[in-house]
Amino acid sequence: MGRVLSKSKLIAYRQCPKRVWLEVHRPELREDSAQAQARFESGYQVGDIAQQLYDPKGKGVLLDPQQAGFESVFARTQELLGSPQPIFEAGFRTDEALALADVMLPVRKGGKLAWKMVEVKSSTSVKDYHLDDAAIQVFIARETGVALAGASVACIDSAWVYPGGGDYAGLLQETDVIGQALDREAEVRTWIADAQRVVASRAEPVVKMGKQCSAPFDCGFSAYCQGLVPATEHPISQLPGRLGNALQELIDAEDLTDLRDVPDALLNAKQLRVKEAALSGKAFFDRKSAALALQPHKLPAYFMDFETIQFAVPVWKGTRPYQQIPFQFSVHRLSRTGKLEHQSFLDLSGEDPSLGFAKTLVAACGDKGPIFAYNAGFEKSRILELATRFPRMATALKALAERVVDLLPVAREHYYHPDQEGSWSIKAVLPSLCPDLDYARLEGVQDGGMAMQAYAEAIAPTTTRERRAEIERQLIAYCALDTLALVRLWSTFSGSNLMIE
Numbered sequence: 001m002g003r004v005l006s007k008s009k010l011i012a013y014r015q016c017p018k019r020v021w022l023e024v025h026r027p028e029l030r031e032d033s034a035q036a037q038a039r040f041e042s043g044y045q046v047g048d049i050a051q052q053l054y055d056p057k058g059k060g061v062l063l064d065p066q067q068a069g070f071e072s073v074f075a076r077t078q079e080l081l082g083s084p085q086p087i088f089e090a091g092f093r094t095d096e097a098l099a100l101a102d103v104m105l106p107v108r109k110g111g112k113l114a115w116k117m118v119e120v121k122s123s124t125s126v127k128d129y130h131l132d133d134a135a136i137q138v139f140i141a142r143e144t145g146v147a148l149a150g151a152s153v154a155c156i157d158s159a160w161v162y163p164g165g166g167d168y169a170g171l172l173q174e175t176d177v178i179g180q181a182l183d184r185e186a187e188v189r190t191w192i193a194d195a196q197r198v199v200a201s202r203a204e205p206v207v208k209m210g211k212q213c214s215a216p217f218d219c220g221f222s223a224y225c226q227g228l229v230p231a232t233e234h235p236i237s238q239l240p241g242r243l244g245n246a247l248q249e250l251i252d253a254e255d256l257t258d259l260r261d262v263p264d265a266l267l268n269a270k271q272l273r274v275k276e277a278a279l280s281g282k283a284f285f286d287r288k289s290a291a292l293a294l295q296p297h298k299l300p301a302y303f304m305d306f307e308t309i310q311f312a313v314p315v316w317k318g319t320r321p322y323q324q325i326p327f328q329f330s331v332h333r334l335s336r337t338g339k340l341e342h343q344s345f346l347d348l349s350g351e352d353p354s355l356g357f358a359k360t361l362v363a364a365c366g367d368k369g370p371i372f373a374y375n376a377g378f379e380k381s382r383i384l385e386l387a388t389r390f391p392r393m394a395t396a397l398k399a400l401a402e403r404v405v406d407l408l409p410v411a412r413e414h415y416y417h418p419d420q421e422g423s424w425s426i427k428a429v430l431p432s433l434c435p436d437l438d439y440a441r442l443e444g445v446q447d448g449g450m451a452m453q454a455y456a457e458a459i460a461p462t463t464t465r466e467r468r469a470e471i472e473r474q475l476i477a478y479c480a481l482d483t484l485a486l487v488r489l490w491s492t493f494s495g496s497n498l499m500i501e
């Protein structure tokens with residue numbers, strides 16, 4: 001008998017055989033990204049709500065293998081399957097595989113007690129790997145003799161609007177998957193046998209890094225696997241945009257990794273610019289065209305940046321799952337004479353910040369002059385969403401959205417420094433243009449993901465007043481640097497010789 005592989009190990013095997021081998025033999029090498037951690041966190045929140053939804057009377061039993069131990073959970077599950085109450089985290093084990101089911105619901109089939117299994121996901125639609133997951137789950141449960149009458153995957157309905165008052169009915173939408181799961185039993189049997197063979201080997205499988213490293217999830221072993229790849233001076237991964245078919249075929253056929261080996265004829269204009277800059281070490285800057293692009297937008301000008309939060313399970317009435325809710329903005333105003341003024345908004349009260357945000361933003365942006373942002377579609381979309389939520393402010397907010405001007409296309413078309421390594425994110429562009437504006441020098445919050453985490457921490461009831469004040473200082477400093485950076489980008493791209501004070 002081999003090891004007993006958990007469902008998550010089998011899913012890891014489905015992503016990459018090397019991954020499951022590393023999960024078993026070198027788990028210490030795994031580094032989960034902040035996004036992966038956030039996904040786990042959302043999963044726990046959705047799981048808690050699922051319990052309320054599937055067991056409104058509180059008659060169900062929640063099993064906890066961390067506390068009780070797996071063996072006890074498997075035994076208790078068998079006992080509980082004899083009586084008709086919901087079971088959460090029921091455990092099933094065969095000689096080779098084990099799985100915990102999020103929800104088991106009692107149903108009557110032919111007068112007898114049977115069960116419907118529900119897997120709860122924090123995604124907004126059923127993905128292929130959810131189907132693999134369900135097929136494994138159903139297979140293991142049936143192997144242990146469970147009378148399964150149905151199986152479904154419950155995902156979040158992203159169009160659902162939270163009515164408030166803790167009423168989450170409608171948040172989850174089920175898709176029936178029992179048919180496909182039963183059809184794949186032979187496949188699952190093969191996966192288990194193959195995964196067993198992989199982990200039984202003493203030798204680490206040799207697998208080249210590729211698309212599987214980030215799909216369906218970012219693999220936690222990427223840093224380790226990347227370290228095994230010989231360093232490339234000018235990696236092809238710096239090429240922006242989609243690679244042409246001919247180039248992709250050449251890369252695959254000849255295992256190319258360095259830009260020097262890529263024929264110019266197979267690159268588009270932007271990719272060629274990146275290649276030339278990388279090889280020459282020289283920046284590209286078409287000053288005249290950049291200035292021309294900004295010429296129509298006269299001072300006074302505003303420079304704007306938002307920070308937002310998303311919740312898989314909405315916490316504020318009138319909001320949707322995963323809605324981007326702005327909780328902070330920074331706006332710099334630059335007058336015709338070069339006077340620079342700063343205004344900001346940050347609500348850490350834990351109440352819905354949206355209305356206060358909208359009102360303060362409208363007041364901060366005056367009624368004329370361009371409002372510059374970077375990758376401005378994001379800010380514009382948030383403003384228009386606020387206009388929909390608050391009809392009384394719709395005219396003012398739509399007028400703001402009309403004034404938004406994006407600095408990203410100006411940078412993308414007219415500037416590139418080899419240190420950008422193929423990216424035009426503001427944090428990639430800024431170091432070469434404004435080396436004195438260094439995000440690394442900021443205390444605590446240094447990027448949008450950290451701002452989101454800091455906000456979530458600040459509004460948590462357990463956070464102390466001192467910590468909240470510290471987070472407030474960090475968030476204000478971070479967001480202000482973002483818009484100061486926009487002022488400096490504008491100044492460089494427009495060729496302005498205005499003395500800014």
Ligand code: SF4
Nearest residue numbers: 016019213219222225
């Ligand atoms: S990083 Fe890629 S190659 Fe390495 S284990 Fe993960 S999926 Fe496999």
